[in-house]
Amino acid sequence: xxxxxxxxxxxxxxxxxxxxxxxxxxxxxxxxxxxxxxxxxxxxxxxxxxxxxxxxxxxxxxxxxxxxxxxxxxxxxxxxxxxxxxxxxxxxxxxxxxxxxxxxxxxxxxxxxxxxxxxxxxxxxxxxxxxxxxx
Amino acid sequence: xxxxxxxxxxxxxxxxxxxxxxxxxxxxxxxxxxxxxxxxxxxxxxxxxxxxxxxxxxxxxxxxxxxxxxxxxxxxxxxxxxxxxxxxxxxxxxxxxxxxxxxxxxxxxxxxxxxxxxxxxx
Amino acid sequence: xxxxxxxxxxxxxxxxxxxxxxxxxxxxxxxxxxxxxxxxxxxxxxxxxxxxxxxxxxxxxxxxxxxxxxxxxxxxxxxxxxxxxxxxxxxxxxxxxxxxxxxxxxxxxxxxxxxxxxxxxxxxxxxxxxxxxxxxxxxxxxxxxxxxxxxxxxxxxxxxxxxxxxxxxxxxxxxxxxxxxxxxxxxxxxxxxxxxxxxxxxxxxxxxxxxxxxxxxxxxxxxxxxxxxxxxxxxxxxxxxxxxxxxxxxxxxxxxxxxxxxxxxxxxxxxxxxxxxxxxxxxxxxxxxxxxxxxxxxxxxxxxxxxxxxxxxxxxxxxxxxxxxxxxxxxxxxxxxxxxxxxxxxxxxxxxxxxxxxxxxxxxxxxxxxxxxxxxxxxxxx
Numbered sequence: 317x318x319x320x321x322x323x324x325x326x327x328x329x330x331x332x333x334x335x336x337x338x339x340x341x342x343x344x345x346x347x348x349x350x351x352x353x354x355x356x357x358x359x360x361x362x363x364x365x366x367x368x369x370x371x372x373x374x375x376x377x378x379x380x381x382x383x384x385x386x387x388x389x390x391x392x393x394x395x396x397x398x399x400x401x402x403x404x405x406x407x408x409x410x411x412x413x414x415x416x417x418x419x420x421x422x423x424x425x426x427x428x429x430x431x432x433x434x435x436x437x438x439x440x441x442x443x444x445x446x447x448x449x450x451x
Numbered sequence: 452x453x454x455x456x457x458x459x460x461x462x463x464x465x466x467x468x469x470x471x472x473x474x475x476x477x478x479x480x481x482x483x484x485x486x487x488x489x490x491x492x493x494x495x496x497x498x499x500x501x502x503x504x505x506x507x508x509x510x511x512x513x514x515x516x517x518x519x520x521x522x523x524x525x526x527x528x529x530x531x532x533x534x535x536x537x538x539x540x541x542x543x544x545x546x547x548x549x550x551x552x553x554x555x556x557x558x559x560x561x562x563x564x565x566x567x568x569x570x571x572x573x
Numbered sequence: 574x575x576x577x578x579x580x581x582x583x584x585x586x587x588x589x590x591x592x593x594x595x596x597x598x599x600x601x602x603x604x605x606x607x608x609x610x611x612x613x614x615x616x617x618x619x620x621x622x623x624x625x626x627x628x629x630x631x632x633x634x635x636x637x638x639x640x641x642x643x644x645x646x647x648x649x650x651x652x653x654x655x656x657x658x659x660x661x662x663x664x665x666x667x668x669x670x671x672x673x674x675x676x677x678x679x680x681x682x683x684x685x686x687x688x689x690x691x692x693x694x695x696x697x698x699x700x701x702x703x704x705x706x707x708x709x710x711x712x713x714x715x716x717x718x719x720x721x722x723x724x725x726x727x728x729x730x731x732x733x734x735x736x737x738x739x740x741x742x743x744x745x746x747x748x749x750x751x752x753x754x755x756x757x758x759x760x761x762x763x764x765x766x767x768x769x770x771x772x773x774x775x776x777x778x779x780x781x782x783x784x785x786x787x788x789x790x791x792x793x794x795x796x797x798x799x800x801x802x803x804x805x806x807x808x809x810x811x812x813x814x815x816x817x818x819x820x821x822x823x824x825x826x827x828x829x830x831x832x833x834x835x836x837x838x839x840x841x842x843x844x845x846x847x848x849x850x851x852x853x854x855x856x857x858x859x860x861x862x863x864x865x866x867x868x869x870x871x872x873x874x875x876x877x878x879x880x881x882x883x884x885x886x887x888x889x890x891x892x893x894x895x896x897x898x899x900x901x902x903x904x905x906x907x908x909x910x911x912x913x914x915x916x917x918x919x920x921x922x923x924x925x926x927x928x929x930x931x932x933x934x935x936x937x938x939x940x941x942x943x944x945x946x947x948x949x950x951x952x953x954x955x
Contacts, residue, residue: 330613334638334719337682344701374548375612405632408616409556410548429638429719472784472797474869475894477880489867489880494802496867519784519902546611557619 319446321353322392322439325363327383329415330406331370334429335397339367347432352439360386365442366393368400372418373410384419394423394438396430404428452497458510461501465513471497473513476523478531480559484508486533503533512537530557581916594920598913606908608901621891626652626861629888630726633879636893638719639679642671643872644893645724647879650805650868652726655861655883660727662807663849667729669807670844671721672870673837677748678707679873680830683924687827690917691768696755703751706744713740728854738845749838756831759824769824773907773919776821783903787875787896788833789923792818792825799871811843823922830924860886872896874924897925 328336342349343356357363360383372380384393395415398404401424402414415421425438456464471490479485484503489496503510512535514521524535525545532555535541544551581594593612597605617636621629633648634641646668653660660668681704688696708718715721715731723731759765775785780793790797798815800808816832818825865882875896882890900923907919 330615332635332638332641334635334641337638338719341701341705344705345698346702346705370613371615373612373614375614405635406615406617406620408619410614410616428635431718472781472786474784474876474878475880475892475899477890477892479882479890487880489878496869517784518782519899522898522902543607544611546614548611556616 319443321355322365322443323355323357323363324365324367325357325360325383325387327366327368327380329368329370329376329380329400330373330410331397331399335369335399338429338432339369339396339435341432342435347436349436349439352443354439360384361388363387364391365439366391367396368393368415368419368421369396371399371403371406372412372415374412375410377412377418380415380418392422392442393419394425394435394442395421396425396427396435396438398426398428400424401426452495453500454498455500455502458501458503462511462513464499465516468492468497468499469516473517473519476520476527478527478533478557480531480557484531484533486510486527488513507534508532509534509536511535512541514538529555531555532558594908594916596908596913596916601912601914603908603911603913603916606905608905610901618891618893621888624888625886626726626883626888629881629891630724631722633891633893634720634722637895639682640675640872640874640877641720642668642675642723643870643877644879645722646672646806647868647870647872647877648881649724649726650870651866651879651881652861652868654866654868655864655881656727656859658727661851661854663851663853664727664729665807666810666844666848667731667733667853668724669811670841671715671723672806673840673844674707674710676837676873677834678704678711680834681707681752683921684827684831687918687921690921691765693765696758699751699755703748706748710741710744713737725856726859728856732853733848738848741841742845745838745841749835752831752834756828759827759831766824768918769827769922770822772823772911772915773922774820774822775903775907777819779903779906780821783900785875785900785903787872787900787924788826788829789875789900789903791816792829793821794819799869799876803869805870807844810847811840813840823918826922826924862886865890875899897923901925 326339341347360366366384366387395401399406400415403411412418423438423442425434427434454464465488468490471492474489474491474496477487477489479487483505486501486503488499490498501510510533512520512524514524514537521538521540522545524538525541525543527533528535528541529545529547578595578597581596593609595607595609596603617632621632624632630645630648634645636644681700685697685700685704688694688700711721712718714733714737715723723729775789775793777794780790780795785793785795786797794817796815796817801815813836816829816836818829861883863884865880867878867880869876869878877896878894880892881888904920904923908916911919
């Protein structure tokens with residue numbers, strides 16, 4: 317069921333918004349991710365995939381954990397952009413670390429920011445992994 | 452136009468700029484704290500500088516003349532530890548997390564992680 | 574009846590950036606609003622200390638992904654003030670081209686968000702479809718859609734090739750036609766007018782007192798534009814108007830931004846018609862012992878101000894003041910007296926670019942009690 321229509325929730329850490337606008341461009345007519353059945357959901361409880369952009373800092377950490385725990389048992393995490401993968405150039409007194417120090421990540425999409433085609437590729441690869449598995 | 456003033460004549464000098472637009476307040480940590488108030492007067496940038504001692508620095512707040520100064524003063528208080536007398540919301544944290552108990556982070560003796568690495572490379 | 578203080582954010586899907594607004598409600602009306610920042614705090618001013626000037630440029634570009642060339646241009650303006658360097662005509666024209674393309678892209682992005690807040694998702698899709706044409710232009714001439722790295726100190730990194738001018742003009746023509754079609758929809762449609770007219774009005778003397786900048790100030794009648802007041806790049810060579818309106822409400826702010834898109838398209842046509850043929854200068858090394866200067870540009874959201882102090886070729890202190898930071902104090906005053914449903918429209922019409930879910934606080938007899946999630950649920954069940 318997830319394979320036919322994965323619903324997406326977005327968590328925005330501290331970022332420059334470059335990755336966020338490339339992610340949002342997926343829902344516009346040129347890239348149109350809704351043909352794969354993806355929907356943008358405001359609440360993590362309705363979502364299957366959590367997309368994380370930006371750096372995790374001290375103000376964000378508890379919120380990220382809480383949102384991850386709100387999702388249903390079968391969940392997947394995609395980390396987009398170099399800031400989510402290893403903080404980019406922004407290590408300072410405020411940062412906690414990469415996203416995978418806080419929650420387990422399934423797919424990393426490098427780039428600053430990655431192109432929308434790269435993000436679509438990541439989602440398709442994730443759905444391909446679910447081939448042969450139940451649910 | 453740049454001008455240096457003392458703590459005594461500070462508020463009178465600020466009142467001369469009340470028709471101008473406040474751009475920002477900058478604080479630099481050198482031998483003393485250097486506070487620069489930058490204004491835009493009909494397209495030209497004018498600045499007013501005041502030097503404050505390192506121990507218990509304080510200065511009067513200008514947030515009754517310029518309401519936007521309230522945000523800048525809170526930021527400088529959080530990052531450098533300077534007290535602005537008269538700013539009612541001074542102790543609300545603006546950028547730092549709620550339970551921040553360490554030293555103000557922008558002071559010179561604290562280096563950022565990347566700066567320390569770069570210094571080792573040279 | 575008790576008053577409630579509810580937080581809006583930081584995990585909100587409407588503004589796409591984490592920020593927390595604490596709103597004190599009495600019934601449906603807002604009595605007080607406090608904004609809590611810090612969720613997108615990356616300590617950029619601290620990171621810039623100790624970097625060389627070229628490294629600082631790379632970081633300065635990544636302060637914001639939407640107004641990216643505005644930051645790099647303000648930084649470069651400060652450094653070129655120190656070096657007392659006047660760039661040649663070609664470099665100035667190319668920098669202005671990137672700046673105006675970015676202004677169009679930023680305003681179209683914002684217009685899409687505004688339409689989404691009102692509930693008109695179709696306009697959101699239309700604006701972002703037009704915006705993709707600008708991103709195609711960026712990709713063709715600089716190689717990147719979002720971070721272009723086009724400006725370098727004393728020169729630029731890209732040059733226009735054989736078919737580029739026709740490529741740009743074709744797309745600008747389509748955008749001009751489409752935006753001229755969408756603009757009357759905002760002005761005449763009754764449903765949009767009901768959500769935007771007289772919402773979040775800022776009077777002219779308040780705008781002066783709060784030192785507002787950008788389209789927010791221009792929609793309240795203040796004619797303040799760094800491109801005219803303190804010209805840089807090629808703005809002295811082109812002819813353009815500063816768009817001003819005088820109502821000061823959310824509809825005026827929308828109208829100012831959409832009309833600025835058409836004005837920017839006009840500037841781009843003038844630049845391409847008189848683009849010089851010379852080559853761009855090669856990158857030269859430089860060395861700065863000890864100096865400080867400031868540089869400012871007109872970013873899409875207002876005046877962007879950089880103050881840089883250099884010591885021994887390394888940045889000693891960088892002070893960056895973005896336009897949204899300046900316009901935030903007025904937000905708290907604006908929200909008082911409005912209905913809670915108007916909050917996204919007011920917040921979005923100021924075009925915030927800033928990079929808690931704590932608990933609900935209940936105010937009873939002037940004593941505040943913070944409710945945990947369980948206690949709040951019990952109260953809701955009653």
